[in-house]
Amino acid sequence: MYLSNEIELETGQCSEKGRKERNEDCLGTYQPEGNLLTTKGAVAIIADGVSTAEAGAEAAQYCVQEFLSDYFDTPDIWTVSKSAQKVLTSINRLLYARSHEYLSTTRGHVCTLSVLVIKSRKAHLFHIGDSRIYLVRNQSLELLTEDHITRLSESNSCLSRAMGMDTHLEIDYRVIDIEEGDLFLLSTDGIHDSLEPSQLKQLALSDSNLQTCSENLVQAAYDAGSTDNLSCQLVRIEKISDDTLNEITDRLTDLPFPPELERGMKIDNYFIESELYASNRSQLYKVRDLETEQLWVMKTPSHNYEDDPAYIERFVMEEWVGSRINSPNVVNVHIPNRAKNFLYYLMEPIEGVPLDEWIEANPTPKPAVAIQIVKQIAQGLKAFHKRETLHQDLKPSNVMIRPDNSAVIVDFGSVFVAGINEIFVPIERDRILGTMNYSDPVFRLGQNTGIKGDMFSLAAMTYEIFTHNLPFGDGLENCEKPQQLQKLKYIPADRHNPIIPIWFDRALEKAMTIEPQHRYDTIDQFMHDLTEPNPDFLVSREVAQKSPNALIFWQLMSLVWFMIALFTLIAFWLK
Incomplete structure (x- = not known):
């Protein structure tokens, strides 16, 4: 792929049970390599099992493991938002279903969740519950998420939203621009409820090694008297890919434009049978693979745009996109199993x-x-x-x-x-x-x-x-x-x-x-x-425009007509 938005991240994380009997928090990070990093980005995720739900720990673990697995399996053509929302919706439905497999209402698979996805020059945040995501930039700490808490009294509160709490998932989504040096802090309430914002910032910046900083945050919260599980993650943007126009152009023009083709010529062992179409932007040729005798349609770029990187990018993307759409009503793009020496792509021939x-x-x-x-x-x-x-x-x-x-x-x-x-x-x-x-x-x-x-x-x-x-x-x-x-x-x-x-x-x-x-x-x-006839559309334009009362009358009448005429209209129209 010509796109190569490499980003360099440093991460650190720590999770301890603290003064509780077991750790109901779960966290994880994953930074893929190559095209997957470009199209899907890198992920940090933290979840806190709700202590009043017996299966909160299992819910947190399931959220983290499934998201890190399924998010990167979504189509590379999808946006971060669609990919994450699809995965989170599926996870939420399963947690809710598991909770209702039991008669006891305490057997709830419920947890908070905060997800950070770094893709290209953006940070995508998905959040539900009272775990948090902070940003440290230029020595300033900013809280990027909002706790989903309902206050019952001055001393009591409860979660208003969480994973597995309801069949309908209402999750906060936010996108921000990132800069080199940005430091993201993800934490559960055992950390941020025990430390002041100034302490969070100081500890997050206390060492160049983020693993050490994460451990310092956990220890400080414990020393401050936290009675909850203690979990945090730190993600620092070390370097953002800054490809120049020349670098992108070099990758796009790695393959030269084919020469002007005529019947009888050969290109990459494809025999040109005939020209099917030509315009100022591209040409189509009927070609025969000399190795398999299979017929294909070859699309080539126009020499009018050899020095236009925007045109070349669009042409390159045509093959990439076409190969990812699978439908009997969309032409099939063929990806050959041998290297190409020129810029073109192949499609199935369509008779007609x-x-x-x-x-x-x-x-x-x-x-x-x-x-x-x-x-x-x-x-x-x-x-x-x-x-x-x-x-x-x-x-x-x-x-x-x-x-x-x-x-x-x-x-x-x-x-x-x-x-x-x-x-x-x-x-x-x-x-x-x-x-x-x-x-x-x-x-x-x-x-x-x-x-x-x-x-x-x-x-x-x-x-x-x-x-x-x-x-x-x-x-x-x-x-x-x-x-x-x-x-x-x-x-x-x-x-x-x-x-x-x-x-x-x-x-x-x-x-x-x-x-x-x-x-x-x-x-x-x-x-x-x-x-299928829509009853509202059985009223003529003239009647609808004439008067509101007439419109109401004819809408009521149309309901009667609709029941009588539905099958006869369809049968007559589609006969």
């Missing part, structure tokens, strides 16, 4: 035609066939989103339709990967705006609408499949300023195709509403309303 050609050849498609194509494109999009990846340039020419009318998304050139975007590089990354008539106009004006942007593109394509027209006419082509957004007018689909049901058209309109907050939240919600 681009969707734009299919639309031209099918001016009045059968609704059942058309909706199946839309469903498969939606499934492909969901495979991207499952990997926290946005397509950002979904359009008919980027979708292939096989002879059996199955659909495959075949392009990765504009993807946005949240997990990779977290990694700092000294490059001003390309911001691909998508194709004018299909991309979210809000995105084009600078606002990233996430999956709602891809949904807008899917809805625009669906509209075109069923009407052979665009939902805003040529309005999107002239949308360059915020004021122009307000002038965009959706053209009802039934004006172009009168057999389109009103509920189908209203679903399309909602998915392409200019204000993203009024769109569907998920692709599944959109597809549900495309395939």
